[in-house]
Amino acid sequence: MTLRAELIVPDEPVPPGESATAHLHVWNEGRIVDAYDLELLGPPAQWREGEASLGQLPVYPGNHEKINIPLLVPRTAELAPGELPFAIRVVSAENPDVVAVPEASLVIGAFQDAEIETVRSRTAGALWSSNLIVLRNTGNAPVTLRLRVSPESPEAPLRVRARRSRLQLAPGEKARVAVGVRVHPPGLVGAAAPWKVAAGAEWGGGEQERGASFVHRQRALLPKPLFKALVALAAVVVAAAVLWFSPVGKKTPAAKTESAKGPSQAEAVEQAEKKADAQEKEQKELEEKQAEAVGALRKQPLQTSLFVDSKSRKTSARYKVPKGYRLVLKTVQITASGPETGTLLLNAAGQPLASMGTHNAKDFTPKAPVSVKAGSAITLDLDCTAAPPPPAPSNGGAGAPSAGPGDGAAATCTATALVSGDLVPLEGPFAEPDPLQ
Template identity: 25%
Template sequence: MGATTSLASRQLSVTPGGSVDATVQVRNNGTLVDQFSVDVVGDAKDWTEVEPRIMNLMPGQEGAVQIKFAPPRNSTVPAGFVPFGVRVLSREEPHGSVVEEGSVQVEPFTDLQVELSPKSSRCRSKARHEVVVDNSGNYPMPVELVANDPDEQLKMSLDYSTLTVQPGTSAFLKLTVKPHDRFLKGAERRHPFQVTALAADVPPTTVQGTVVQQQLLPKWLLPALIALVALAIAGVALWFTVVKPTVQSAARETAKTEVAAQQAAMQQQVDSAEQKAAAAEQKAAAAEQKAATGGGGPPAPPPVTGPGGVDISTGTTFDTRISAEVTANPNPNAFTKIDNAVPAVPAGKTLVITDLLLQNPHGDTGTIRILRGNDVLYEFGLANFRDYDYHSIAPLTFPPDQKLAIAVNCQTPGAPEPATGKCKVSATFSGKTSG
């Protein structure tokens, strides 16, 4: 059968910081000695005390439990009705446990504070302060703020004059203070002012502040001007007494040195011209003497030969261009060889390359190699050029059995080629075929 309970009062009222008691009667309706545990459930359990929490009752015996409600005086417990339940649990017959329900009215209380930061400020034309309104009470509080100065020397402006501050929160307002009159020079002027917070059923809360008005001209300005004038006078005197004569003397010395150098250079040019004229006269005289004696013409120049003794001064002009479109491959060792665009070298002839033009118009990245058969002659990084004109000091020779070719490794195609995923490069070769 478990227990039966009765709550003497189901509606209570308490002021935060105070307490109120309620009594719960518990009766053992079972046939055995039973132990009952009592606790409070609901939002009120954190500020409720139960005495005793455990009681032992004989069959048919009745006991009283005191419930004390003591909400703290802060914003954590809002004003209003708070429902609760007194739960009585039977150890012998758990299914026979019961809950008595009720509510406690938490009365509202007010705790309003106003702060000013900073309390004192200095300015020439405008000062700024911050007004902080703290609501440490337990219900939302409508507040009206009024800023004024007793001497009526200031123009004061708040962000907003009316607001509602929620319990346990703070509101921050900007206060701008401007003196009505400004002055260029003179002693500091102190202007007291105050900010008052007005709320219903609460005495006004006032905070005091001060604005110290300073002259518009900075105090350091006059000494700085005096020092600047003195420095200017000293600079003028130094110029006319020391710097200017030194500069004029240095200029004269420099001019003399330059004139002497120019005269020496002109004399060297004259001497060189005289030497060249004398040499020309000697050559002309030798030529006349040789003509008079019937001498032959100048000897033929020797032939120009490349590696292996190949005569490259004569032969058929050779030009070809190899273009490559290579799909991007992240492997730096993956090269695509192109040699089908180069005409075959005739039997008994040698291909001689003297000029090379590489073109990378889209700014691709990767590597291009110049090959002679399978041998790598040159290797260039594509990222290092858009157009590269290369002239070989020692001409490149290709016999008929070693073909000219290029090999390309494409890493990253340049714009607009990323859409196709291919690098587009070319190599143009110029030279001769000689026998």
């Protein structure tokens, strides 16, 4: 029993975050039907979340089969550009000592990306404040970042300046830059005013950028309790002066602080306090929404294998969509072997997607979007039925004919379905509308 296998990958570089397809060819140079267990070796096995097994590939004697293996390259700074070797272990199911390990190298491309965030989401001060901006190179190649900071509103009485405006970071390197905020001109009295400060990092000639922001709360030079005390003291002084200079024996006029063209000082203070309280409430609601978004579910790719084998009586395999997600099905790569009477049925959430024979199985790509809700499943069902035996030969024959692949014995069918798609959150800031609803 002999075995030969060959692994072919694209020659062009594959940028991280994109996918490539490897082609595995397996030749059965023996004399019996055999099925081969496929196991992915090297870093690509870790990209599949520990699912290194690619299922089984049945091959008839003297023939060869091909399987397409999608490889989704992760977008991470830890994956350096250049050649990345990997291999696939091919083991005979009939004789585990028959093994082939074809190798290949996937060329990883370079990409630039960065993250920016502020250490504090809020600062406060009557004259000045400071903050730290954290920059991180999340690409796999060096990047030169240009940092810019400025208030979002042109009416903001702020002057913002970063200690450094240009930084060069190696892959995975992190840097902190101090940012100073100076209030000009400062406010003497009144409620605190929040001003939003935007920070941005750009690279590649401004073609790519990331942004962050924080809020500087401008306080008055005279705190609110002290201002209230001064207003109350002024009211007492005015009332005492009116009583002092009023005629004796006549009705004492009421002390008023209201001017001829506007509300009194007490009403102005009350209005300023209400406005400040409303601004504080609005800022608190905004911060709560941002905090909820930090732990939200994100969109992620899915690659999983469904394997059925009539010999081991495993005639049905399924994948259940996890809670909080819906599955957007892209393609299902199917390889199978068996008699002409054997059939395969691919279902999604109890609805049939494709039906085919085991002897002529082919890949399935939906023409219209297929969305599978959380709790529902993608199932692969196998119906392997042996063909009836041929009529017995006449007595005049020279001898008994040789038995065919299915004559007088139970039929054997195997199939592997490689399901590819995206898991999309049902709720949260990263949710996407379902086109089927």
